[in-house]
Amino acid sequence: MNRPQPLLAIDELHVTLPFKGQPRTVIQRVDLTVPAGSAVGLVGESGSGKSMTARAVLRLLPGGARTGGKILFDGADVTTMSPAALRKLRIHDVAMIFQDPRAHINPVRTIGDFLTEALVTTRGVRPRAAEATVTALLREVGIADAARRLRQRPSELSGGLLQRVMIAAALAAEPRLLLADEPTTALDVTTQAEVMAIIDEARAERGLAMLFITHDLALAAAVCDRIAVMYAGSVVEELPADRLHDGARHPYTRALLASRPAPGSGGSLRAIPGRPLPAYETGPGCAFGTRCSQAQEVCGAERPLPRSGGGGTTACHFPVDPLVPQATTGAGDRSTTHG
Amino acid sequence: MADSLPPPALEVTGLRKTFGDFTAVDDVALTIAPGGSLAVVGESGSGKTTTARMIAGLEKPTAGTIRLNGRGRPGVNARTSERREFAREVQMVFQDPYASLDRHQKIGDCIAEVLTLHTDLRGPARAARTAELLEQVGLDERHAASLPRALSGGQRQRVAIARALAVQPRLLVLDEAVAALDVSVQAQILTLLQHIREQTSVAYLFITHDLGIVRHICDEIAVMRHGRVVESGAADTVLTDPQHPYTRKLLDSVPVPGWKPSRVLATADTVPSVPGTEASKGDAGNRP
Ligand SMILES: Nc1ncnc2c1ncn2[C@@H]1O[C@H](COP(=O)(O)OP(=O)(O)OP(=O)(O)O)[C@@H](O)[C@H]1O
Ligand SMILES: Nc1ncnc2c1ncn2[C@@H]1O[C@H](COP(=O)(O)OP(=O)(O)OP(=O)(O)O)[C@@H](O)[C@H]1O
Ligand SMILES: [Mg+2]
Ligand SMILES: [Mg+2]
Numbered sequence: 132m133n134r135p136q137p138l139l140a141i142d143e144l145h146v147t148l149p150f151k152g153q154p155r156t157v158i159q160r161v162d163l164t165v166p167a168g169s170a171v172g173l174v175g176e177s178g179s180g181k182s183m184t185a186r187a188v189l190r191l192l193p194g195g196a197r198t199g200g201k202i203l204f205d206g207a208d209v210t211t212m213s214p215a216a217l218r219k220l221r222i223h224d225v226a227m228i229f230q231d232p233r234a235h236i237n238p239v240r241t242i243g244d245f246l247t248e249a250l251v252t253t254r255g256v257r258p259r260a261a262e263a264t265v266t267a268l269l270r271e272v273g274i275a276d277a278a279r280r281l282r283q284r285p286s287e288l289s290g291g292l293l294q295r296v297m298i299a300a301a302l303a304a305e306p307r308l309l310l311a312d313e314p315t316t317a318l319d320v321t322t323q324a325e326v327m328a329i330i331d332e333a334r335a336e337r338g339l340a341m342l343f344i345t346h347d348l349a350l351a352a353a354v355c356d357r358i359a360v361m362y363a364g365s366v367v368e369e370l371p372a373d374r375l376h377d378g379a380r381h382p383y384t385r386a387l388l389a390s391r392p393a394p395g396s397g398g399s400l401r402a403i404p405g406r407p408l409p410a411y412e413t414g415p416g417c418a419f420g421t422r423c424s425q426a427q428e429v430c431g432a433e434r435p436l437p438r439s440g441g442g443g444t445t446a447c448h449f450p451v452d453p454l455v456p457q458a459t460t461g462a463g464d465r466s467t468t469h470g
Numbered sequence: 471m472a473d474s475l476p477p478p479a480l481e482v483t484g485l486r487k488t489f490g491d492f493t494a495v496d497d498v499a500l501t502i503a504p505g506g507s508l509a510v511v512g513e514s515g516s517g518k519t520t521t522a523r524m525i526a527g528l529e530k531p532t533a534g535t536i537r538l539n540g541r542g543r544p545g546v547n548a549r550t551s552e553r554r555e556f557a558r559e560v561q562m563v564f565q566d567p568y569a570s571l572d573r574h575q576k577i578g579d580c581i582a583e584v585l586t587l588h589t590d591l592r593g594p595a596r597a598a599r600t601a602e603l604l605e606q607v608g609l610d611e612r613h614a615a616s617l618p619r620a621l622s623g624g625q626r627q628r629v630a631i632a633r634a635l636a637v638q639p640r641l642l643v644l645d646e647a648v649a650a651l652d653v654s655v656q657a658q659i660l661t662l663l664q665h666i667r668e669q670t671s672v673a674y675l676f677i678t679h680d681l682g683i684v685r686h687i688c689d690e691i692a693v694m695r696h697g698r699v700v701e702s703g704a705a706d707t708v709l710t711d712p713q714h715p716y717t718r719k720l721l722d723s724v725p726v727p728g729w730k731p732s733r734v735l736a737t738a739d740t741v742p743s744v745p746g747t748e749a750s751k752g753d754a755g756n757r758p
Contacts, residue, residue, distance in 0.1 A: 177624030177652045193619075230623045230650070233566045273514075279492075287489070290565045290646065291514025291679075313623070316649040317565065319514050319679050320723035327731035346652050349725040376727060390654040394682045394724065400657035406608065407655075 136206055138340045139165040139188065139308055145199035146183060146192065154197060156411040157183055159364035159418070161200075162437060162444075165308065168338040172351035172372060175361035175387070176407050181344045182230055184361070185310040188342070189221055204308070222253050226301035230312040230344075232293045236285050243281030246300055268299040271329055273322050290317040298326060302333065309333075309341045315350070327354050348388060352376060357443075360384045363418035364410025370443030380441055380450035383419045417448065425449055477540025479504045479641050479673035480525065485534035487520050494520045496697035498534070502641070502690070505671035509684045509705060511720070512694030518677045519565060521694075522643045525675065526562040539640060558588050561639040563630045563647040565677075570630055571618040577629050578604070578614030584636045603632040606662055608655060623650040631659060635666065643675045648683070660687050681724055685709060693717045 144161040147154035158180045165171045173181050186192055188202055190209060202209040204220060212220065229235040236245055246268075247261040256264070262281070269277035272295040285293055294317045301309060309330070315323040331354070333339040345351050351358055352375045360368040360381065368381035379385050383403075392398025405422035417423070420430040429448050437444040441453070480502040487495040495517040502508045510518050523529040525536055527543060536543065538559055544552045564570040572580060581600045585591050591599050604614055607628035618626055627650045634642055644663075648656045660683060666672060676688055684691055685705050692702040693714065701714040712718045 175652060177650070177655050178622040182622060231566065233569055289515045289519055295514075313650065317514065317646065317679070319512060319720060320681065320725070321720055322514050323679075324723045324725075324731045325733055328733045331731055346650070346656070347725065348653065349727065349729070352727065353725045353729045354731060387652070387654055390657045391682065394726070400660055400683075400686050402658035402661060403654045406610070409612075 136203075137164040138167040138205060139163070139342070140203040141184070141188070141200070142203070143200035144184065144187060144202060146180075146187060147197045148193055149195040157364060157409070158187070159410045159413065161361070161364075161366050163342075163359055163366065163369075165340045165342055167307070167340050168334055169357070170334065170341040170343055170355040172355035172358040173342060173344045173361060174346065174348060174351050174358060175367075175383075176363065177346075178407065178409060179361040180364045180410060181361055182312055185227065185312050185342060185344060188308075188310060189225055189227055190217060191227075222249070222304070224306055225308045225310060226304045226306035227310040228294075228297050228301050228312060228314040230316075232297040232317075233285060233290075236293065236297065238285050240284070241281065242283055242285070242288070242296055246281070246296065246303065249300070250303060265299060265303055268303055269296070272299055273325050274299075291319070291322065294318060295322070295326065302329070305337070307338070307340065309339060310344075311341055312344045313346070314343075316346070323350070330354075348375065348391070360387070363408050363413050365418065365446065366437070367419065367446045368443065369437070369445075370441070374442060378441060378443075378453045380443070380445045380453060381419075381447050382423045382425055382451060385451060386422075417446075425451075476504050477537070478502060479506060479539060480508075480675065481535075481537040481540075482521075482525065483535050485521065485524060485536065486532045487517070487524060487529065488532045493697055495524070495531075498694075498697075498699055500675075500692060500699070500702075502673045502675060504539070504640075505667060505673055506690065507667060507674040507676060507688040509688035509691040510675065510677045510694060511679065511681060511684065511691060512700075513696070513716075514679075516694040517697040518694055519645055522562060522645050522675065522677060525641075526560055526643050527557065528562070558637050559639055560641040560643065561634040561637050562643040563627075563634050563645060565645040565649075571626060573618055575617070576614065577609070577616055577618070577621070578611075580629065581614075581633055581636055584633050588637045599636075603636050604629075606635070607632045608658055624652065624655060627651060628655070628659065638670065639672060641673045641675065643677075645677045646679065647676075649679065656683070663687060681709065681721065693720070 141161055141163040144158055146158035147156050161184050163171060175181060187198060188209060198210050246265040247258060250256040250261040250264065251258055266277040269280060274280055274292060274295055298314055315326055318326065330341065343355055352372045355372040358370055358372050358375050359366045362383050368379065368384045370378060376388065379388060386403045390401050390403065403422055408418055416431040416433060417435050420426045435446045435448045437446045478501050480500065482498060482500040485495055485498040498521055500508065512518060520529060524531045544556050578600055581603055582596055585596050585599060604610065609625065609628055613621065613625060627647060631647060648659055651659060664687060667674065678684065688705050691705040691708045692699045695716050701708060701717050708717065712721055
């Protein structure tokens, strides 16, 4: 087979952070590929390592982090890259939209300085031209009074306005890969549609690829080509986006989908019973085992490896057959408790 | 027993806020019954957070009145105890949890500190209550011993919720409080909030962009745009039979299976601002 090499290939990524002098696992195992021009959604448990995965791609992990496995961008391994190559990667190739824009935009500088600085200092664009570029971009993301916004400071902007400033900054760099960490959580749904449409256009026009972290499963299914689901530091399922709602095979994915009933269905919200585990607390078995309604003995003893089937991969000893109607996947269902 | 109705938990009238010559909040009126729950939704930048901050006493209104449980905010000359009592009645969970937590304080200490300030709990009783509050939001001792930066975005937001609940306020203002959480943890927190409301008759002002959860947590809804409330009423009615074109546009933008993002420039005034007028279906292509 002669498949083109994907723009981003993450292969058995493992990350530990030091805790009281001991390494502590925060990413157990992540395998992901993002071909040029495509969008991969990363969804899953809060605290499961989605942001860490994205940060690992830019080597922006907390101090003392140790990384195992490979992260190949256009064939070059980020984990062993020289400082010069890493700088080029961050400036020209990969842009990140951070989950918490207020923590990543200098509070004392103006929005205009923040947006134009990179264009002026690293790309040699003239200040006037840079200002015109970012003004146009701000309009694109639905900020009409761009001239006034450029003179303001972050504290004068609402959460959603600041999030859009960060999106504009990321797009201004014309990257090849966009790491978008919850880029639309602070936006109303109409503005969200606008922003996603702009990203779609960049994908179609210049082959922009995107790793899209979100909690909104319907949004992920709508804008992505493929979806990866994380739980306790591992990708537990990977599948085509249009199969998410009726083709998911991992019990965690199915329970997640069942947590949120379709709008207007009148169904109630259902949390998955039990407590999520951080990656470093998982035992030898399946990390979801203690909360899973279909777990059996082997699930507590042996960690399931990702296996392909149904157009995707699933790390589960007993993947669900989506064609067989299921009793609800344990979510809130007391009759299916697991010991 | 008085036969008169208890005063509303929150009553806001004619609320305005200007920053220089920019009007962020323009003649807003809101009412929440004791133990009631009001959702505030609307355009990004429409003044939701600014309204919430004025209600929580963090921002001074340019004009208008804010009454909590029938009382206005104590003036600068009021006794400290009176001001603290008032401050305790309304708590706010912020849109940016990182900014609202002390970077150098461990999570457990942060909750314990609030308990010391607002309750008589001390020693083991306080430690037990701290653990209980964290457990309610799905966190445990390991998180209690961590600094904010060692937590994920969603974990930090849960700390902020636990801290606000610790004070047992009469009105809890939640600004995008569950936006950073996965849907299962969201379900857990929303169920907890519902449960606490039933038990304690706390009232909620719930700011959200997620129209799908409004009916699970709120009875009433107010839709904001350009600093004003453009439509309000019972959540069921407004969400199933919206009258204002902007509300309709919002509901049409909710991603559902088969949805594709499209450009409907949000800030352009393509929708007439008169309630009840028919939304023109051609909006989408109508770019200036
Ligand atoms: N600086 C840090 N030091 C130590 N542990 C950390 C640090 N940052 C994050 N963690 C831990 O690493 C794990 C993964 O965090 P990460 O931020 O990647 O989660 P996430 O999947 O993005 O969650 P969320 O959806 O809540 O943002 C979490 O359990 C968190 O507690
Ligand atoms: N301190 C300030 N100085 C100047 N303008 C401000 C200040 N605070 C808020 N604004 C402006 O007031 C308007 C309303 O902001 P607010 O934060 O209330 O919006 P919001 O509805 O919460 O939006 P979002 O959904 O994006 O969080 C925005 O245009 C914002 O830029
Ligand atoms: Mg995150
Ligand atoms: Mg806000």
